[in-house]
Amino acid sequence: MKNIYPLKDIEAVKELLIASKATIAVAESVTSGQLQAAFSQAENARQFFQGGITAYNVGQKCRLLRVEPVHALDCNGVSEQVAEEMARHVADVFCSQFGVGVTGYATPVPEKGVLKPFAFYSVYGPQGILRTVRLDAPPAEALDVQLFYVERIVTALRTILRPDQE
Secondary structure, eight states, rough: OOOSSHHHHHHHHHHHHHHOOOOEEEEESSSTTTTHHHHHTTGGGGGGGEEEEEEEEEHHHHHHHHOOOOHHHHTTTSHHHHHHHHHHHHHHHHOOOOOEEEEOOOOGGGGGGGSSSSEEEEEEETEEEEEEEEEEEEEEEEHHHHHHHHHHHHHHHHHHHHHGGG
């Protein structure tokens, strides 16, 4: 079976984290565990990948990742703030130096006013929030949208961890 994850960039992230003796954890919603699966494909993933949480609804984001509930309910759990809280708290939960949070939509949800898929991801590190970005996905099947987000996040991590290579 063909590997569907961006392994070149994952290997680069792995090497950068291991070289700095750092680890990473992820909190996912819209990507439904695809980011965790991608990191698990790296050789010797246990040396840098602490694990992750897939919190698919607002209640679990608030309970497990200390996302502020009033704001989360107001935005259906999808905002820059929610992604940042997810990234910060997953790093804390897993005792990692870095955390990634990603939340959004993989398909349109017209009843919520979401006509095109989009997501927010945030990267947390020792200096605090390092980057928060909105990703607008091209029209595609849900899995392809999730993989689009994973690819963009992993590529961004490579540049965040090694800014001289941007």
